[in-house]
Amino acid sequence: MEIQKNHSAYLDPILERHAHRATDLLQILRAAQEHFGWLHPEAIDHLTRRLGVPRAKIEGMASFYAFLHLQPAGRYRVLFSDNITDRMLGSAALRERMCRNLWIEPGKVSEDGLVSVDTTSCTGMCDQGPALLVNGMAVTRLDAQRVDAICDLIRNQAPLAAWPTEYFRVVDNIRRSDLLLNPGFIPGAALTAARQRGGQGLLHEIKASGLRGRGGAGFATAAKWEACRDAAGEAHYVVCNADEGEPGTFKDRVLLARHADEVFEGMTLCAYVIGARKGLLYLRGEYRYLLDHLDRMLARRRENHLLGASILGQPGFDFDIEIHVGAGAYICGEESALIESLEGKRGTPRNRPPYPVTHGYLDQPTAVNNVETFVATCHIALAGGAWYAGIGAAQSSGTKLLSVSGDCARPGIYEYPFGISVRQVLDDCGAADTQAVQVGGPSGTTLATHEFDRLIAFEDVPTAGAFMVFDIRRDMFEVARNFVHFFAHESCGFCTPCRVGTSLLRNLMDKLHNGQGSPHDFHEIEKLDRILLSASHCGLGHTACNPVLDTIAKFRPAYELRLQQRRFVPAFDLDRSLQTARQMTGRDDGATHLHDEGSVR
């Protein structure tokens, strides 16, 4: 690959577009990378000079994000989604097939620099998997045929634009609609209603609605907006969290694809209440394919005076929205890490307090809300808080979007009033012989059959929306092991307990998987669980042990099956370690096989 000596030719326009703001570094690097597929050291030099940011800081930042490359990563960069639902649909075999087909090792770039094939955390296509990303664009519904065709396209070096568009088609799969998903929203209607009530009046309605955040924690939205409005600062900001990184969740994807007007209008309502002039939507890198559509929606809203200066003709009501695209880091869904990422830094969670409502983006008061939360505020602005409060459960008003995937006939998006039972959802999606449901993703709760009458609600089983179904064919230990791998891969590495603990946990689960588990390892897992839960810096570490704790409690036989060793066996397996040497030397002496009596193979 030829690298231009003169990097300024493509970098300067990008820098210009971002007004040389070092805080836009992540966006600048993303754009810069689109040029060669990786970030050349001389490009970093140029950025260092122009932005006045030390190169170690740029490299330190870039190396944090899975989708940024400081080394050549192949002209075609293929990443298979590695969520358990993709695996259940056969993704591992398809990945192997592609590697074999292209003569490459997983995770390594082919010698001619053409292609690399690796895995990535859930890409949010669980309802139409197995899925992959190629150069950041989502390809859905993989099967052997499609994989083979993709190999041909890659070998023939066909540009992505020339690939069949069908490959990139993402369907919405809306299976049950209620107030958020029903069509008929008129852009500007919620803003008009809000203006009649005034900022305080709107806040009052949202308070009366009892709306709680849909991103997971369930914080009261009105309290957040009020605290943000009342916080002193030079500027206030609205941030929409569209990072949707929790494996098994894809409802924000559908809201952004179908109801972007409500998302942007909800952000504008928030701006109206808190007095913000600027809003940022943080779109997960996996949803890059939605960017053009979202930009068009923003442009249309500007034309219709629903964004920009003097919104709805009201002097002084100025607000606009910018989209920032993430780059492959689940932790950036945590609101303070998200803000760090918006500021062009490594996505590590901040120390709290202070909280974003007083010290958020650029240290200014910032209201961060989930996509679905913003959509809900539009309907409250239109129909009032009392109406909304009458829907759903006592402490969970309104409706909830569930992303249903896994072993069921009809995966997709289901919108229910809060308080729906797990059993009802299973019936509706056509699940049979279900043994478990993972509600809320890996960080959520594993429910067994005796719990299927429990209710989806903050007061019972809270969820940000993931609902993964496992039937009796599935091995719940392997499900937990997949989740533990996810957390180890996504730990930001800031704090000791999670940085080291999630990897130790992963290794222990692998040890059990390899048949080397003993009761000792079981105790070790429980010990790690406790440390992660109590000493971690943020929610990722706190919840990383949930899938293991839940499955140990509810699916213990799946673990006991693995505790084949009565006495402790080290994870280090001399026999396996000698395998490479045997292959390399072509020698396989019987005497070098070590089978001690205790081990079962």
Added chain:
Amino acid sequence: MSKTFTLDDKRIPFEDGQTILQAALAASVYIPHLCYHPDLEPHGSCKLCTVKVGGRQTAACTLRAAEGMAVESDTGEINAQRLALVQMLFVEGNHFCPSCEQSGDCRLQATAYQLGMLSPHFDHFFPNRPVDASHPDFLLDFNRCILCSLCVRASREVDGKNVFALAGRGLKTHLIVNAPSGKLGDTDFGGADKAAHVCPVGVILPKRRGFAVPIGERTFDKSSIADYVASRHGKRGGEK
């Protein structure tokens, strides 16, 4: 009357804005810590200073003290957890104490002794971390890095140089040096830098100064880290 909070069975006075750890150290009470340095902004990453406040665990180096707070620190439960954290740091890197120049002056080692560590307990990761000997006066042995970012902060906040930065993510997090070559010899790093003197372990070491102080007579050979830290920081005694 100054404000106070309780730390285990002691009353600790504090000034507004002080963290629990700062107030405790000022009162000559030791709370284990590795990523905190009195001259630098708190970071809150090693979690050694974890204490319990109102039933919840939190880092003492970042939480501001408040009147009447009841803080638990020196308990069996919390110390067991701290021990596990130190063990995690040992297995994460490559620490061969007997051959390390920092042995006896190392805060990781001293904290391990303080917490009664007898073995690393967990399986070693044995990462591959090459040494950087490019600088004329300093050696970087990344094998021992515990990612506390003290050098990063010192270089940025005090030296105004940004010689160091953290890179990578998760267990692949590592320290990098600010030069196109990635080598310390190609930076403006110098012995007068604050960053040259804050590393709690044996990563940033002066060259040509092998074993000037014999083993057995080094800082933490002579006193425990608890006594050492308490005597160095303490301005006034904690009141029972």
